[in-house]
Amino acid sequence: MGTADDTSDDGGGHHLPAVTDFPRGFGEASWWPYIASVGAAGIYIGAALFFMGHNGASIVPAIAGPAVFGVSVVLTLTGIFGWLYHAFVANYWERAADEHSGNMLRFGMLLFLCTEIFTFGAGFVYYFFIRTGSWSGAEIPPELLSPLVAANTVLLVVSSFTFHFAEVELRKDNHRRFTALLGVTLLLGLVFIGGQIYEYNLFIIHEGFTLTSGLFASAFFGLTGLHGLHVSMGAVLILIVLARAVMGQYSAERHTSVSTVSMYWHFVDVVWLFLVAVIYIGAVAP
Structure with a gap:
């Protein structure tokens, strides 16, 4: 490695x-x-x-x-x-x-993200399979597509922009803005995770919609839970990068770990947009 x-x-x-x-x-x-x-x-x-x-x-x-x-x-x-x-x-x-080592690590991250595409792809194939089968839609909770989902989506999309502009500031050697934008990205990610936990609490505790409630429930909790795990790991990575940023361990020439974590974060952002379109909007669509 x-x-x-x-x-x-x-x-x-x-x-x-x-x-x-x-x-x-x-x-x-x-x-x-x-x-x-x-x-x-x-x-x-x-x-x-x-x-x-x-x-x-x-x-x-x-x-x-x-x-x-x-x-x-x-x-x-x-x-x-x-x-x-x-x-x-x-x-x-x-x-x-060492630019060569940096490029190799970025390439390694790309390969890792390719495996993640197949992982999420398997979940989406399962969902499409049950959707085209004996689909009744009876088990879908009434509050599936709620303002909470829209708010969480906005938060995650904005976090991708803050991460991007954090990298821009780092390449300008503006460490204060870089660190601040990185902190905002982490905060938005944590709020997103909190929003998903709150949504699970509403479904499981108040509506009785659990992992064993049916085929759609298994696809919903499987895909959103897998994505939530990825966001949580991304938040840990950003926290590590933020701690190193505070210690002054990055510059315009030394930022490979920032760019690789950024690639990962943008990936989970794109996956969430697919989840919203397919699992949330697609489930309630006629």
Whole structure:
């Protein structure tokens, strides 16, 4: 795995983060991506176990799904943190700016986003499959398309603009505006997550619309929950970038981690627009 903003010149023929990575003694090998991948796979296994333990099936204990899901989320975040820390943060000041390494990391992010497109695409295919089948629309909650959805959409779209202009200010070496706009982006993202939690609370507690309420419910909570997880991870990434910005670890020449996180954030923004068009507006459309 290449380094982020910079490349180590340690004289030993290794590229960071390998020389300080986990586990030690494995040369260029890094296990952090594998830890994150195992955790991500466990999230889907936990979801499957949840369905196996509900709806009268009781093939596995009801607690098995939530337990595996929770452990997998922690494992995924741990792997991502270790990966990002050693790629972007460790020994930062000892590295020199390297445009080639930066381009390689951006290309790696593009490949990662391609896999995410397939992940969300599978969910959309499932939704289209049930929509063209025995679709009655009876299980759709009456408040599905609400002002809350519109407000959340505006918040996320605006956050993409604030992130974009934060990058513009960074390339001008205007660190104060860069940091301020990055903070606004993080705040908008957190408010969006809070809005989605509030929406789930309305559906689950007040309307009895849950994951097991039917085919549409499984598609709705599956896709919006997956997107919410991505937004949450994006918020963590922005928080890391913001902390580094406060420490003065970026300049017009050293900003690869900012641009890669920006790519990720714009991606989750576009996915949300598709979700609103397909899951929210499309569900209530005749």
